[in-house]
Amino acid sequence: MLSVLDVLTNQKCVFVLVLCLVVFSLVASTESMDNDDVEEDNDEPFIPTNEWQQVKPGQAIPSGLHVKMDLSNGGKWAKLMDDGKTSQKSSLQLAPDANKEEEPAPNDIKGTYSIDELKQSLKKMKQEKKEASKETSEDIKSKFRSMDEIRKDFDALNLHQETDVEVMQRLIATLRLKTSDVKEKLAALQDLEYYVHQIDNAVDLFNIGGFGDVLKQLNNTDASLREEAAHTIGSAIQSNPTAQIKAYENGLLTNILRLISDSQQPIPVRKKCLYCLSALLRHFPYAQLKLYENGGFTELRNVYHQEVGETIKIKIIQLLNDLVTERQTTLLQDEDTHDKKEKLKQYERLPLAKLIKEDGWCKAIVDALQTDNHGSREMVLQAIKSIYPTCSQKFLEHGAMDAVLRIKMEYKTLSEEEISSNDPDGYYTLMHNLVSEVIGLLKNGPKAKDEL
Template identity: 30%
Template sequence: MKSPRFTIGLCVAWIFVSVVSADTKAVVSVVQKESQNHDRTDQSGDVQPTKIFKPEKHWKKVQPDEAIPKGLHVRINMQTGEKEAKLLDETENSADSRKLTPEQLKVYVKNVKNEADKLKETDTSQFRDMDTIRKEFEELDLKPVKSDSHTIQELLSMFRSESSSSGDRMQQLKEMEYLLHQYDVAKDFVKMGGIRELLVSLNDSHIRDNAALALGAALQGNPEVQRAALASQGIHSLLVSLNEGCSSHCVLALSALLRQFPKAQTAFLSEGGPQILSKTFRDSGSNEKTKVKIITLLGDLLVEGHHAKSGKEGDVLRSAYSKVILGPSVVDAGFCELISASLSSRNEDVREKVLNALHSLIDYCKFDLLVPQLESLRIHYKTRMFEDDPKQADEYFETLYKLTDDLVKHITDESHQHMEL
């Protein structure tokens, strides 16, 4: 039977003995069994660490090639002879445990160098020389991308071809319309003689609407195209087409040609434009779309001329607009009555356009008979203003309310002044 002293000594041998380093405050083992792995050793025969030991909260075996970071509990398992380590308790951890030891730095530097060597070899293999790349592009036989101006030139050439049917030309006009919304493409189209081609096409009833749409796209906000169209008798061509039944699309093209162009507006008046628009308005019947376009055009032109004559645009522009006597011509064409009749529309958008046109015509037309209808609309819009929110007025209906209110006040004031006279 073994003595109690022997038993106690054996137990002590199983217990790990540790000390706290004075300079690092890290817990390290005082006993370390020599590793059996001799694959990587330095001149002293010790295994050189190549990796950093990743600690956990429980005891974990330390491999011979692993460097132990600072701030860990380390022990030697007396039964297996293996080195084990674990994380310190939170109360024992400190800022020093986050610092790298010289041993750790040595491992990091070595690993970085190895990774850099691998990356260099990999990247080099991925590159191709310029000759190879050039050859591959030649094999692809890539064709240069055509510009929109080049495309519309090809479309115009096909459009002019005698072999193109009406269906072909209609499709070509649709494609040209899409491209002509671009400012520079429209300018290039002028140089190709395309505007003259579109004006001539207005004579063909089969493609007239599509030609008018393409013409309107090119004219919109483009002074160079406007001048070219006017020089090619564009006002005359469009008015003739309107007289022959081309309604909505021709009004659109005419509107794009007249806006911000007093010289074209003068030609419009000399060609009897208001009378032809009046006929188109009456012939449109229940087609509100065409009527609204005509009402909007005339109202906008009157406002434009008024601003130019009374504003600070310059003497040249003021002189040009002084030759445009649009108001009396609109009255003579019967638009005071025609526009007033449109006020009965149930469409709020149509009524908005009509109210704006009435404002622009108020100095030329007598709207006394409209007062009861306008007062009714004023009440209607005042109600709609607070329909959704009793505390916050709806901006759209508030605008319409103010339009009707201004009209009623202006008409009644004018009537009162005439009665006094």
């Protein structure tokens, strides 16, 4: 086997290899000793001969010998140079493989280090490692700043974390400033709308006096601000009874109804106002009654017959459907609670079934099936199911069966395509099932009832 010195002729590379091999030899020979201690020196002198002799652990050898290392079993051997004399030059080779014949001795090189020098360097490295390990946790902590110190620096930089109420107060201040332009106020309303989705924040909006500032924007000359104000108020009062009551007490109903009825208002403004009105009325029987007393249902009927587009018309039908469904759900509640009794008493004061029948909503709902929009159709079909007890006869008179049968054929085809593409529960299949349910209701449903 060729020695390492036959391949490596660069003096620095050889030194690195020698150092690595010596370290490996020292670690292997001290397995039974403490890992942190370097093996003790062996005082027994090493007498070199022309034959290979194993060097004992810790035993010093004269310089200028021929040395080899056994990387398989550990250990090292040394002997005199081939001329039988020691030399200032030294040689190092790896122990040969057991299955191969020993290769000739390597060439001599210059500038090598003795084993004693290497051992001293290793001992120094371990000593430095020990000293570094003695560093205490306090020493480490002293190198870093505490969280209290960091917080103080943040406070000095005025990096205070605002609460939700503080943020809303700042946004409301923007609405109050006369110097704020439309973009600033619009951004403030949009940010405010995000915060008031949370129930507590919506109530706090009233408590800090900010609701009035948002309500004023419904009268702003800029349409985008009127639209966003209605959106923000609707988000604040939706499914929030406390906010609903406070909003009604602040005159929201009349302001919103006025904008919805105004044909000069842009469609986006009227649409957001309708959203706001729906948020106010749902599960708030008192507001529903006041809408009726102020002619609100008549106004909604008039709006429906204006050129307001399909979206607003479908939203009005959806609102009626929600009010009817709300009553039916309350009536079907199992528990006979005080809250249920009070709600039913309030619902009785509003003749919703009579309004739907006399204001022409039965025909309007059937006509709405002419749309090609699948989402709008779904909403109308749901309304037919809910309002059927009131409009059963009117539905048949205005051609509801023919309209439903027509769209059933369309959804039958679309449903078969979904099923063939391994999607048996797709949207069109659900729509086909809904249409079939409505057809069955129109054919065999109960007689008309007016107890809504």
